Amino acid sequence: MIKRLKIGLKTPVIEYARFGVTPGEAKKIATPEQVTLYCKRPYDYKNLPSLKAGDSVKTGQKVALFDNNNDDVIVASATGTVASVEPFVSDFGKSYIAVKIDTADSDDIENLFEIEDQVEETDPVEEGETEKEQDEEIQEEKAQPPALGDVLSILKYVPGALECDTLSNPGKPIKTIVVSGADTDLIVKSQKFAVQSQGNNLKKGLRILKDISGAEKVILALPNDLVQGFGSVGVEVKGINNQFPSALPALIMKDILDTPLPEEKSCEDMGITFLNAEAVAALGSAYNTNIMPVEKTVTVIMKDGRDVLVSARIGTPVKEIFRELDITLNDGDRIIFGGPMMGTAFYSVEQPIQQNTDAIMVQDNENVQLVSDTPCINCGECIGVCPAKIPVNMLVRFLEAGQYQDAADLYDLYSCVECGLCSFVCVSRIPIFQYIKLAKYELARINEAEATNDD
Amino acid sequence: MTTDRKKFIVSHAPYWHNGSSISERSYNIMFAAIPAILMGLIQYGGPAMSVLSLSISTAMLWELLMNKIMKHPFSIGDGNSAVIGLLFGMMVPASLPWWVVITGTFVAVVIGKVIFGGIGANAFHPVLVSISVLTISWGNHFDFDSALVHYNFDFVTIYPLVALKYFGVSAISDYSVADLLMGKQIGGIGSTFGIGLIIGGIYLIIRRIIRWEISVSFLAGIILTAAIFNISNPEQYANPIFHLLTGYTLIGAFFLATEDSSSPVNTVAMIIYGLGGGILTVVIRNIGTYVDGVVFAILLMNLINPLLDKIRPKAIGKVA
Numbered sequence: 001m002i003k004r005l006k007i008g009l010k011t012p013v014i015e016y017a018r019f020g021v022t023p024g025e026a027k028k029i030a031t032p033e034q035v036t037l038y039c040k041r042p043y044d045y046k047n048l049p050s051l052k053a054g055d056s057v058k059t060g061q062k063v064a065l066f067d068n069n070n071d072d073v074i075v076a077s078a079t080g081t082v083a084s085v086e087p088f089v090s091d092f093g094k095s096y097i098a099v100k101i102d103t104a105d106s107d108d109i110e111n112l113f114e115i116e117d118q119v120e121e122t123d124p125v126e127e128g129e130t131e132k133e134q135d136e137e138i139q140e141e142k143a144q145p146p147a148l149g150d151v152l153s154i155l156k157y158v159p160g161a162l163e164c165d166t167l168s169n170p171g172k173p174i175k176t177i178v179v180s181g182a183d184t185d186l187i188v189k190s191q192k193f194a195v196q197s198q199g200n201n202l203k204k205g206l207r208i209l210k211d212i213s214g215a216e217k218v219i220l221a222l223p224n225d226l227v228q229g230f231g232s233v234g235v236e237v238k239g240i241n242n243q244f245p246s247a248l249p250a251l252i253m254k255d256i257l258d259t260p261l262p263e264e265k266s267c268e269d270m271g272i273t274f275l276n277a278e279a280v281a282a283l284g285s286a287y288n289t290n291i292m293p294v295e296k297t298v299t300v301i302m303k304d305g306r307d308v309l310v311s312a313r314i315g316t317p318v319k320e321i322f323r324e325l326d327i328t329l330n331d332g333d334r335i336i337f338g339g340p341m342m343g344t345a346f347y348s349v350e351q352p353i354q355q356n357t358d359a360i361m362v363q364d365n366e367n368v369q370l371v372s373d374t375p376c377i378n379c380g381e382c383i384g385v386c387p388a389k390i391p392v393n394m395l396v397r398f399l400e401a402g403q404y405q406d407a408a409d410l411y412d413l414y415s416c417v418e419c420g421l422c423s424f425v426c427v428s429r430i431p432i433f434q435y436i437k438l439a440k441y442e443l444a445r446i447n448e449a450e451a452t453n454d455d
Numbered sequence: 456m457t458t459d460r461k462k463f464i465v466s467h468a469p470y471w472h473n474g475s476s477i478s479e480r481s482y483n484i485m486f487a488a489i490p491a492i493l494m495g496l497i498q499y500g501g502p503a504m505s506v507l508s509l510s511i512s513t514a515m516l517w518e519l520l521m522n523k524i525m526k527h528p529f530s531i532g533d534g535n536s537a538v539i540g541l542l543f544g545m546m547v548p549a550s551l552p553w554w555v556v557i558t559g560t561f562v563a564v565v566i567g568k569v570i571f572g573g574i575g576a577n578a579f580h581p582v583l584v585s586i587s588v589l590t591i592s593w594g595n596h597f598d599f600d601s602a603l604v605h606y607n608f609d610f611v612t613i614y615p616l617v618a619l620k621y622f623g624v625s626a627i628s629d630y631s632v633a634d635l636l637m638g639k640q641i642g643g644i645g646s647t648f649g650i651g652l653i654i655g656g657i658y659l660i661i662r663r664i665i666r667w668e669i670s671v672s673f674l675a676g677i678i679l680t681a682a683i684f685n686i687s688n689p690e691q692y693a694n695p696i697f698h699l700l701t702g703y704t705l706i707g708a709f710f711l712a713t714e715d716s717s718s719p720v721n722t723v724a725m726i727i728y729g730l731g732g733g734i735l736t737v738v739i740r741n742i743g744t745y746v747d748g749v750v751f752a753i754l755l756m757n758l759i760n761p762l763l764d765k766i767r768p769k770a771i772g773k774v775a
Contacts, residue, residue, distance in 0.1 A: 186471075250772070254771055260771045260772050261771070262772045263772040329461055331461055334463055334465070334470060340469060340471045343468055345466055345468075346463070347462075347463055348463075363470055369470075369471070369472045370466075374533070375572075375574065375575040375576065376575050377574055377575040377715045378715045378716040378720060379480070379715045381663075383720045387771075388771045391721070391767050391770075415770035420469035423468075424471060426472075426475075427477055427480060428575070429476070431467055433467060433468055434466075437467065
């Protein structure tokens, strides 16, 4: 959709949105009549959740879906009664449990650390030894540094939390925590907004992380234009350049940490974990106010390319945001969760805002660019633009033929950082990025099947 | 809610595109060829026009016919076969008989491109396949001196490379650099106007339609090799500038060697490819049988292109 005259010898550079000096307030979206929250666990008909329709919940309350299980919880983002607990299938076949809550008119906020509540909710049988100790510690000395278990369980559910559970993996000790205040996708400003508007909470969150996580290093990675003002926190502050896609974890590892991610390894395998600045600021806010933050900042990218920051409760269906912003949708439009390069298109306006929904993009059907089935003409644009130096022209030939294993073995499939630039520049308009995701997905399925066969 | 029943388009990221397309590239190549073609039309008049028109139209028709026969969607809209026809017309003499033109575009489009699998799959430049087949089959029609014998020009009407090959270095003193640059030499319809080809090439480079590494290294290969020959024996071998401005050198550097699917895309590979093409060109011209070496040099480099493209940078995170 970006039409730009290509002139010059060098590959054109695409830059992230620069944030203005004075970020305006995010527009507040009213609490909707119903919020939908996802628990990242497949719905199992043999093991039905004990949470039932009619149960009442309070804002900020940690609600366990099953008795005797503290892992599968949701954090209620509004006060009200549970309307339904049902299965939901997301993209790439990910299966969740969706909890719908009919919201009440008044907001009844549950405090984060009321010791009595903590004890009530925490089931000692299921908790790990260390966490139990830490719980006791809290009971004894509330003024002491926050407990690791609490911090982890907050970080998992705050606005800005990443999809995967990165910190509490016992098999993979974390040596370095990178808190990134740069938005990974174009135009999106939600993380930058968190850095600018919640500086104090972010600092508090960083101090907590530094104190309790046991990590050797906490690094705050910020866009170059935002690095000022965080020297006093005592964490290492690094600048990320403005060229897309340098804010992606794999590229931060390569450029800033100087340890390129080996293929087929995750950042966690390397002892490095990434957190969003928004999540860390929310952590700080949780400890400052003793209330679990439930409002997510979302950059809404409108049909005409303008963008607006809104603040909505997690679980708000996007239709509420569209209504508030007077966005009308027609057949053939596109709703995208995330930014223009790496987002996920959704088919329904009922889709709720989640912890990691940094942006909502709406595209008019006139601007929807379709892919084509023209073969690769070997123009070399993707080679020039690929930040991972993958031979995309060869890779795509293998992917089109469905030869995923060869693609991985010979042409660096697993080096892909999933930025979408190859599809963006493709002259033949091949859905390269989709092929890559499909290949990774299929290979993962094959590997999984083989692993089960071996058992 | 009124928006509930709307059907939205769901597809995979990214949701933007930079707007480039194959037809845009083709039109740009045709646009870049205009200066060189105009000079050819001025020099050779009506016959040049008819050869060009016939070659472009038949190239497109061959592709259309093959689409029909193979029950493929029509692909002439991408402009690739038009470019093939155009380049073919630029390389042949204005007096080429109509049946040679039609045969030529058949070889280029059908044998050179379609049977390899269509656009993007051709291992060789289709036009070069065609020109080499025709040169070997009907060499007399590609002998510019006899083909253009009925024209009267105010400049030397001996094909410069023929003059060099058969009359030696002394004969080339008749050609001034300015004349060669201004197209005052005989040759293919669109391959003699040096300045026009250079302008077209620079246009393609700054619009990123062709990869500059290939053009520059091709020209560098010609200059270097010709200089070595020239220094070793100035009596026998022409100077680099002469090689640069005669024959198919410039059209080769900017329009032929740079064809997408038959040339490499990685930097080192592109430089080797270009240098190799340039070196082979001068070697064929100076010690081979043929007067011009561009066609065979580029075809040979096309042949090793898949091997060359294995020279590539290591992807990030690649351990082995």
